[in-house]
Amino acid sequence: MLLLQVAPAQTMGLGSLILAGGWLMIPLGILLAITIFIFAERFVAIRRAMEPDNKFLYFIRDLIYDGKVSEAIAACRKRNTPIARMIEKGIMSLGRPSKDIHSSIENVGNLEVSRLENGLPFLATVAGGAPMIGFLGTVIGMVQAFMNLSEAGGGVDMALLSSGIYTAMITTVGGLIVGIPAYFGYNYLVARIEKLVFQMEANTMAFIDMISVEN
Numbered sequence: 001m002l003l004l005q006v007a008p009a010q011t012m013g014l015g016s017l018i019l020a021g022g023w024l025m026i027p028l029g030i031l032l033a034i035t036i037f038i039f040a041e042r043f044v045a046i047r048r049a050m051e052p053d054n055k056f057l058y059f060i061r062d063l064i065y066d067g068k069v070s071e072a073i074a075a076c077r078k079r080n081t082p083i084a085r086m087i088e089k090g091i092m093s094l095g096r097p098s099k100d101i102h103s104s105i106e107n108v109g110n111l112e113v114s115r116l117e118n119g120l121p122f123l124a125t126v127a128g129g130a131p132m133i134g135f136l137g138t139v140i141g142m143v144q145a146f147m148n149l150s151e152a153g154g155g156v157d158m159a160l161l162s163s164g165i166y167t168a169m170i171t172t173v174g175g176l177i178v179g180i181p182a183y184f185g186y187n188y189l190v191a192r193i194e195k196l197v198f199q200m201e202a203n204t205m206a207f208i209d210m211i212s213v214e215n
Helices: 014-020 025-049 054-065 069-079 082-092 098-116 120-152 158-214
Strands: none
Touching: 025 098, 025 120, 025 158, 054 069, 054 082, 054 158, 069 082, 082 098, 082 158, 098 158, 120 158
């Protein structure tokens, strides 16, 4: 009885796969590291900015009603959140028309939102650019594979061709591995910021109503 011996399939470790992808895996790795850093840093910053404190505005109201304006400003600076800084600006504008106070608070709010959005354009760029870098690596690898096949001569060497193709495809996988988390991370942070903006607007209106009642 004739037994056919099947050669065991060769497997490559993660490190070998990365090295096989070529030099374009280096910028992809750098982009991935920066993406993780920006997402983690922005996530923590936005989470701190969204810390709920339903009693804070009432505390500020009581201080203002008691004439303790300086203490109210100090309380806002101690809390050190975007909403607190907006309320602080409103307190410093007391005595002016409500429209001017609202405008001053909105200006501070726009600056706070701009600060929270730091790094988000980079995530959006990585989400679109990383897969393109991976595709570029694949095209370069395919060209190199066919060039090697042409130089080898003597017909089609499927082993040489398939080896070059899977090596070229690694960069596409790498680009998607970087681009997909950047895409979802960007949209997640944008959604969180939009929720925070709603909270900021709600607190602004509550503060304006509060000082209007006082007047």
